[in-house]
Amino acid sequence: MTEEYLTDDEQLERLKRIVAENWLWVAAGIVLGAGLIFGYRYYVSYQDDRGLRAAMRFDDMSAALEANDPAKTARVADGLIADFPGSPYADQALLALAKLKVDAGKSADAEEPLRQVMEHSKDSELRHIARLRLARVLIDEGKPDAAIGLLAGDTPGAFAGLYHAVRGDALYAKKDSKDALTEYRAALDAGGGGADAALLQLKIADLGASPVPASPTLMLPGAH
DSSP: OOGGGSOHHHHHHHHHHHHHHHHHHHHHHHHHHHHHHHHHHHHHHHHHHHHHHHHHHHHHHHHHHHTTOHHHHHHHHHHHHHHSTTSHHHHHHHHHHHHHHHHTTOHHHHHHHHHHHHHHOSOHHHHHHHHHHHHHHHHHTTOHHHHHHHHTTSOOGGGHHHHHHHHHHHHHHTTOHHHHHHHHHHHHHHOOOHHHHHHHHHHHHHTTOOOOOOOOOOOOTTOO
């Protein structure tokens, strides 16, 4: 008998029977749906709270760095790396630790944190910054060829001017004045930016060449 021929009482009884037979699945669906909603809201709240705590720690680290307090900077940076691995805050903490090592005259110890950012950061700008800083460290350590090779392994994009400038420094360290001059001029053509442009002009003049007009460009943050 089809449903259209059932009486109201028969239809009610049929509905009761269906509910009785399937109540467990219906209840499970309700519970699962409520759990997913609660879980999503908890996750969003947790992420917001986690991001806020990381930002506060980062502010503490930045303040310690500006106050020239290497001990506190290192302590907060280590905490950021341990508690928020893989985040931009951890990347910035690694860059800060590398700076501390360089400032302390321990350039070799700066290589590892810089390589971590260069190879693993999800932020392309931070990867470029780490690569450029590592290249400068290698030049300071008397490894200009390693610096040149390092800079050849990436597409610089908006960082092209800085890549040319650092390559120029590496070539200058090799006493290759001709190719260093070419790189410095290429850096100006790509846009050395702000104080970099003035420094490039000085380097060009130091090589005995005439200064050339620099292309105006926006300074890239943190690339020094």
